[in-house]
Amino acid sequence: DAGITQSPRHKVTETGTPVTLRCHQTENHRYMYWYRQDPGHGLRLIHYSYGVKDTDKGEVSDGYSVSRSKTEDFLLTLESATSSQTSVYFCAIGQATFSGANVLTFGAGSRLTVL
Amino acid sequence: DAKTTQPTSMDCAEGRAANLPCNHSTISGNEYVYWYRQIHSQGPQYIIHGLKNNETNEMASLIITEDRKSSTLILPHATLRDTAVYYCIVRVNYGQNFVFGPGTRLSVLP
Numbered sequence: 001d002a003g004i005t006q007s008p009r010h011k012v013t014e015t016g017t018p019v020t021l022r023c024h025q026t027e028n029h030r031y032m033y034w035y036r037q038d039p040g041h042g043l044r045l046i047h048y049s050y051g052v053k054d055t056d057k058g059e060v061s062d063g064y065s066v067s068r069s070k071t072e073d074f075l076l077t078l079e080s081a082t083s084s085q086t087s088v089y090f091c092a093i094g095q096a097t098f099s100g101a102n103v104l105t106f107g108a109g110s111r112l113t114v115l
Numbered sequence: 116d117a118k119t120t121q122p123t124s125m126d127c128a129e130g131r132a133a134n135l136p137c138n139h140s141t142i143s144g145n146e147y148v149y150w151y152r153q154i155h156s157q158g159p160q161y162i163i164h165g166l167k168n169n170e171t172n173e174m175a176s177l178i179i180t181e182d183r184k185s186s187t188l189i190l191p192h193a194t195l196r197d198t199a200v201y202y203c204i205v206r207v208n209y210g211q212n213f214v215f216g217p218g219t220r221l222s223v224l225p
Contacts, residue, residue: 031211033211035215040217041217042202042214042215042216042217042218043159043202043215044215045211045212045213048211048212050211056211058211058212059212088156090158090159092158094211097164099166101147101149101164101166102147102206102211102213103149103161103164104149104151104159104161104213105161106158106159106160107158108157108158109156109157109158111156
């Protein structure tokens, strides 16, 4: 376990409300990622971060913003939640290996339901 | 974009070897192939990765063809707890987007 904690683990909210998911790590890794998982789509990258205040978009970033003010925390915000954002959200950290590979370690997931 | 192709599902008898294939014909020259698995709705779990040579760790073996266009993950003695969705993934254009397709649903049967 790489010390990754996601919160909340489950959330039900209404369309139009803001939602923030938190990913917390305890091992000072530089790279952090947010993925969403939907039936038939596998996992899709939303945003990632390569350091404090350094973030970039993934393939499904519309409707999401992120922030990383501290190494240990990577926040995913839905400014105005829509039903299409009902999903399971996974945070991951990236660990470089001696050979130059980048191994991801995932959190337990946050299940979000937007009514 | 580098993508992978895997069978949708496979069955394996408990105690036998499970061989999961993956095609990644567009993989870039210096990109690794990574394998993960996901049990029920848990977060994906890293299994193994490789570049050109075959690799083995305590969980599995990875066989990569010489032309690097395909690979096979081998679970030498599958158990019921190995029932999961297995993902073969590569990065896109050396970036940070690790593309997870639908994967292979492996069912280990008693």
